[in-house]
Amino acid sequence: ASKTAPSVFPLTSCTSEVTTSQVTFGCLAKGYFPEPVTVTWSPNVGSSGVRTYPSVLQPSSGLYSLSSQVTVPASSWESNTYRCTVEHQPTSSSISKEIPSRDSTGPPCCRERGETTSPSNIQVFLVPPSPAALYVAQNPMLTCLVVNLPSDSGIQVVWSREKPGSIIPDPLTLNEQFNNTFTASSSMPIFTRDWEAGETFTCKVEHSDLISPLIKSISKKPGKHSAPGVYLLHPHSEELSSKGDSVSVTCLVRGFFPEDISVQWMKNHEGEKETDYITTPPMKDGASDSNFFLYSKLKVSKASWNRGDTYTCMVTHEALSLKFTQRSISKISGK
Secondary structure, three states: OOOEOOEEEEEEOOOOOOOOOEEEEEEEEEEEEOOOOEEEEEOOOOHHHEEEOOOEEEOOOOEEEEEEEEEEEHHHHHHOOOEEEEEEHHHOEEEEEEOOOOOOOOOHHHHOOOOOOOHHHOEEEEEOOOHHHHHOOOOOEEEEEEEEEOOOOOEEEEEEEOOOOOOOOOOOEEEEOOOOOEEEEEEEEOOHHHHHOOOOEEEEEEEOOOOOOEEEEEOOOOOOOEOOEEEEEOOOHHHHOOOOOEEEEEEEEEEEEOOOOEEEEEEOOEEOOHHHEEEOOOEEOOOOOOOEEEEEEEEEEHHHHHHOOOEEEEEEOOOOOOOEEEEEEOOOOOO
């Protein structure tokens, strides 16, 4: 297929009223080639409130689709207007869509209901634990994600493991999507030592519309590992002299492999809110380099910066000798 920019569709719940303490909405990037696309949200909702599902290749067209789902408190939904931006580097395209409020006429999902899904479209993805969960919080989870389910009944997710040990998954969650399909998610706690030892975990999905079960397995990626370099960048002098009341502290993380990595920020040794920083997805560091890089940008107040507060970028990656490293910066230290 030739290079094709995505079409972007805002997704909202089909219920007309906010009846729970949280609201879920999303964006669909459809019909693009080649990979990847990146989806960002404004106002920033933090990584914990966003779930971006793996891309899906449509065999008939050779094009990809991807969806990003956000969950926010109902109070935030009522007081903010949310917007998603989808960027597709291969076609140099950037498309923004505002998420319509529930009192607008007919949310997109309600106008497009009734589309059927062939059982052959059901797909299973196994999501590995994040490095921060593995090595910092010590609470790693594996997630088995089942997409394009035609109904919310008749599904069973069964976990197994290569060696004897506990198998105690969290309760299965089911969510209806914009096109009248369902997504099921099953998470299972594991131990860091088992993941590090290379143990294989398997998720088997059975559904009334499947002729045979779908089975996916996952383990720690073998082979080459490369530790990241971490570099902190001061706010630019022009940004410091601008009229705004905030500036940017930037963390460049480069030269790492594999791409699984976690970035967190601290102010004076206390954790910063995830809504105060944005981290790009890992990207290849040039066509001839198999390693990855990313940027993480922290928004800080000018008053805090001028006061000499210390900001720390903490990076967690399996190739680091201690599994994490950190760099600090302040106006006073100059480094």
